[in-house]
Amino acid sequence: MNLYPLGKALSTGFAKTTFRLEVHGKEHVPKTGGVLLCCNHKSNLDPVILGVGCPREVRYMAKEELFKAPAGKWLMESLKVIPVKRGQSDKLALRKGLAVLQEGEVYGMFPEGTRSKTGELGEGLGGAGFFALRSNAAIVPSAVIGDYRMFGKLKLAFGPPISFESAREEKLSSKEATELIMSKISALIEQYKE
Template sequence: MSLYSFGKPIVSGLFKLFFRYKVIGEENVPKDGGVLLCSNHLSNFDPPMIGCACPRELSFMAKAELFKIPLLKQLITRLNAIPVKRGHSDRQAFKMTMKLLEEGKTMTIFPEGTRNKTDQLKKGLSGAGFFALRTNAHVVPCAIIGSYKLFKPIKVVFGEPIDFSELKSRKAKPAEATEIIMTHIQALIDQHKS
């Protein structure tokens, strides 16, 4: 049994106890094929929270600095994290993400590139659009709604996969695809916030 499979029910139980999280739309995550899961980013708790909510095992990008901490590096590597250098294009991270998506894995990314605790999303980085247009992965928008305050409910909402066939056929730019992704995430936030 992998560390991910072993740890998921434990972390899920803790999150249900302390954050009372609720999952909406998990049926929107395809059971097969590569999935690019694009979410807003409120907190460092987001990757494990989405991991608990999602029916599939996730990989995710983590800032390269975390991989310089010996024990943490071993832990997050075993939990499917790949390092990404922030602030400029990281070819190695791009190649690894493309490979995972082509292998039919589920990759979680936060298109804003940094944490944002407001209900209004910042402009997304074009990497999300690049993967949406250059792979055959299903692109699933995700919204985390709440504040990670003890015993205050949090929602994790998965939207329906976004159809990029029209953008692919006219060879749209990644920035345009990212904008569409961000619009879908924002719509989930607006629809489900209480």
């Protein structure tokens, strides 16, 4: 059972009324093929906002603890979320993430790995770079801009896909590739902040 369409419909109404969500740059998300969607991470609501704004269904990775309770497991599996072991290299989760991209789906990632405690963009980990270098997916930077305040204004921006041809030729490390992605996310935040 795929709960995604229902969840998206309900979440869209919530985001637009509660946070007055504005979405910019949807045209930068390719209509077909694998897409690695990389976004800053400010709140537990970021995956919801990214899912609302993206014109395609987004798959995510989430900490395996969310799968422990039967209800949580049912919800995560209904939304096709991939469990990941935190604090260690989870090779099975990495293989599953690559498979999502190879199957032509959209994979949403938060390169910082955890929520920013200050709201400022943090340092990216190597995971996003790993997927960018080892797949032929379009790498689309995105950013949540603004605060999650009731009836405030929240923006979600998508940037043009990042070309990774030269990065692959230069044999960049996963960390260096992530830094490239983070620089594009930072530029989006600057472009759309008020």
